[in-house]
Amino acid sequence: MVPVIQPLGRAFLGFLEATGRICMFSAMSVSHAVRPPFYPRLILRQMIEIGYYSLPVVGLTAIFTGMVLALQSYTGFTRFNAESAIPNVVVISIARELGPVLAGLMVAGRIGAAIAAEIGTMRVTEQIDALTTLSTNPFKYLIAPRLIAGLVMLPCLVLVADIIGVFGGYVVSTVKLGFNPQVYVKNTLDFVEPLDVISGLVKAAVFGFIVALMGCYHGYNSRGGAQGVGAATTNAVVSASILILTFNYAITELFFSR
């Protein structure tokens, strides 16, 4: 029995230890992020990096998701003569779930990896130690700007993704499936509620924070040269993706379960 239970116990303890470390790291990061000195130039640079340069990736993801959503719902709904529900299904799926989750996952791949690689390289080349010796706190200089930028910019990205996604559904429905454009837009706007969009944006903010945090955490704690940085990058993307999916369920439960 022991050979079976021992590795299980070890894995469980390892999991708890990692969770504890991440919690302490985030508490420390947040406490530095809310106290001066602030670095507005660095925050702006990260915002451009995370928000603006992720637009193409997130936009493409959103438009194809919206298009395929309309197409799939049509093939399904025609069986029940419920084609008229397509605008509603598209807007609600995009705003509540697919917009934030897919944008979060794409940004985890693009930004989480980049943050982990950059901070990880700074760690192994002693640049983070050098920051300390130059009277600059690495948490304030490196980590806080990224967390703030992730928290602020992902909701903006998701708002754009929502609009592009709905537009994708609209294009397929009107061009391919023969919907009346005015009726499609009217149905969409009548059906969607503020809470649908707001819950999506709250999710986005949480996901943006998670992506930046995982990138920073794994980069900051990377060890052992190029291989260590590679491992940090992988871990940052994988852990951010899993946390996004987990928190997505938790936040949905919070908003919509009565």
Place this chain on the structure above:
Amino acid sequence: MNKAVPKIALKGLKKRFGPKVVLDGIDLEIATGESLVVIGGSGTGKSVLLKCIIGIIDPDDGTVLIDGEDTTHLTGSNRTELMRKFGMLFQGSALFDSLKVWENVAFGLIQGRGLNRTEAKEIALKKLASVGLPSEVGELFPSELSGGMQKRVGLARAIAAEPEIIFFDEPTTGLDPIMGDVINDLIVQCRKQLGATTLSITHDLASARKIADRVAMIHGGKIVWSGSVAQIDRSGNPYVDQFIHGRAEGPIKMPVRVR
């Protein structure tokens, strides 16, 4: 300030990583204005010693006194404040690759001391000139420079804020002998100009002879010998003898694992 108080004093400093004991009770004093060079083989804890003093690594036991004050476990803004006394030249220079050379040199002035960029740039260019680099270099990025030039920039960055204490982590490692000597000369020259207390770690004896007032040898996590640079050739210490003659046979056995 009492002259008898050493600039840096270490008492029973200990650090271990897992089962591996790296520092096993280091006692060391460095007087104000003195240049101490710590020599020792690879993996004997020289870098860890430096990082414990400067607070990048938290020692397990023992105390670090700077100007007679216990700074062992300082954190937050107190630590940041203390760092203003320090400058450090890293082994791989550790220049910020996203910043231009002059921004690297001016970093401590802008972020640490709150100077505006124009003033800081002026000082940075002066410091670059003092390590023999023309002002055009200031506009380049660190990745465009050779290793020796990067070391010079690292040195300029370490001395930019005119610190009281400067640490040199393997200043000549990875450089050809000529560039190594250029760096040694610059270190000696900077010390004279600033009157700073310096602590260097190296396994390059030519470098140690040139920049040291006093030499200490570290082995097995302890200081096994210390004396003036003139005494090093007749120390009578088997560890020092083996090290300065570069013999494979002797009391020092090279560890396979670093940690």
